[in-house]
Amino acid sequence: MRNGTSDVLNQFRQGDADAFEALFHQHQRAVYGWILRIVRNPATAEELTVETFWRIHRAHARFDPERGFAGWARRIATRVALDWLRTSRTESELSMEACAEVAAPVQADPAVTAEIRRKTALAFGRLPPKLRIAATLAVIEELPQKEVAEALGISVVAIKLRIFRALRLLRKDLEEQGITP
Amino acid sequence: MNEQDRERMKKLLRQSLPPVNSGDEPGRDLWPEVLRQLDVNLATKSGDSVSHGWVWFDGALAAGIVGLVAIFPAAIPMFLYYL
Numbered sequence: 001m002r003n004g005t006s007d008v009l010n011q012f013r014q015g016d017a018d019a020f021e022a023l024f025h026q027h028q029r030a031v032y033g034w035i036l037r038i039v040r041n042p043a044t045a046e047e048l049t050v051e052t053f054w055r056i057h058r059a060h061a062r063f064d065p066e067r068g069f070a071g072w073a074r075r076i077a078t079r080v081a082l083d084w085l086r087t088s089r090t091e092s093e094l095s096m097e098a099c100a101e102v103a104a105p106v107q108a109d110p111a112v113t114a115e116i117r118r119k120t121a122l123a124f125g126r127l128p129p130k131l132r133i134a135a136t137l138a139v140i141e142e143l144p145q146k147e148v149a150e151a152l153g154i155s156v157v158a159i160k161l162r163i164f165r166a167l168r169l170l171r172k173d174l175e176e177q178g179i180t181p
Numbered sequence: 182m183n184e185q186d187r188e189r190m191k192k193l194l195r196q197s198l199p200p201v202n203s204g205d206e207p208g209r210d211l212w213p214e215v216l217r218q219l220d221v222n223l224a225t226k227s228g229d230s231v232s233h234g235w236v237w238f239d240g241a242l243a244a245g246i247v248g249l250v251a252i253f254p255a256a257i258p259m260f261l262y263y264l
Contacts, residue, residue: 021212024212024215025212028207028211028212029206029207032205032206032207032211033204033205033206036201036205037200037201040198040201042205042207042208045207046207046208046209046211049207049211050211050214050215050218051218053211053215054215054218054219054222057215057219058222112193112196112197116193116197117196118197120193120194120196120197120198121197121198124194124197124198135194136198139191139194139195140194140195140198140199140200141200141201142200164182164187167182167186167187167190167191167194168182170190170194171182171186171190181186181189181190181193
């Protein structure tokens with residue numbers, strides 16, 4: 001089985017179309033789920049999953065089978081999602097607002113009204129994309145910081161710093177709106 | 182901002198934007214779309230290279246003819262005869 005997987009990875013590296021299709025079917029769900037966590041919109045996540053696999057195909061010659069496919073695909077997916085956050089700021093802010101309105105928190109603090117949640121989501125959507133992506137994955141999704149750091153291609157210390165800056169900017173934005181978190 | 186403030190901000194953030202269900206799947210099969218994108222991009226790429234090749238070749242041919250005519254003006258009637 002291990003040899004079979006290794007064969008597929010080697011074949012993909014050489015540009016084999018069947019190996020690419022096999023890897024697509026094996027990893028599309030994980031890639032889609034990862035992107036969905038960042039962009040929080042199913043239609044956008046589908047579109048970016050297609051874009052991710054196109055970039056994966058384009059970069060096949062640079063793929064190192066020794067390092068595995070999942071982590072490599074996740075790094076490419078993260079870059080695709082980050083590019084989208086940078087270029088579609090209005091759309092991504094609307095996604096944040098929609099999430100705040102649709103999703104009812106499981107253990108909601110009664111002191112936090114729906115209006116405060118909406119304003120927090122909107123303020124979060126206004127953060128610089130590279131801070132937002134770190135805070136989304138490490139704080140909201142509660143993923144291990146090491147995993148987030150690997151996906152973003154930066155150190156764990158840099159992730160901690162980005163989260164700190166994201167929370168500080170978010171607090172400042174809310175305070176300017178008269179909300180004291 | 183101290184540790185307590187950070188924890189309060191994290192809690193507020195999680196209440197405002199709850200985590201998405203990571204087990205979600207795409208609503209449709211994305212493979213046909215990946216194939217379509219591959220076809221479109223490959224076709225554009227190959228089209229570009231052919232077109233750039235011809236632009237370069239056409240330019241070189243035109244420059245050669247202009248140079249020849251400038252050096253040998255007497256060759257103009259011969260060129261016109263063969264056109």
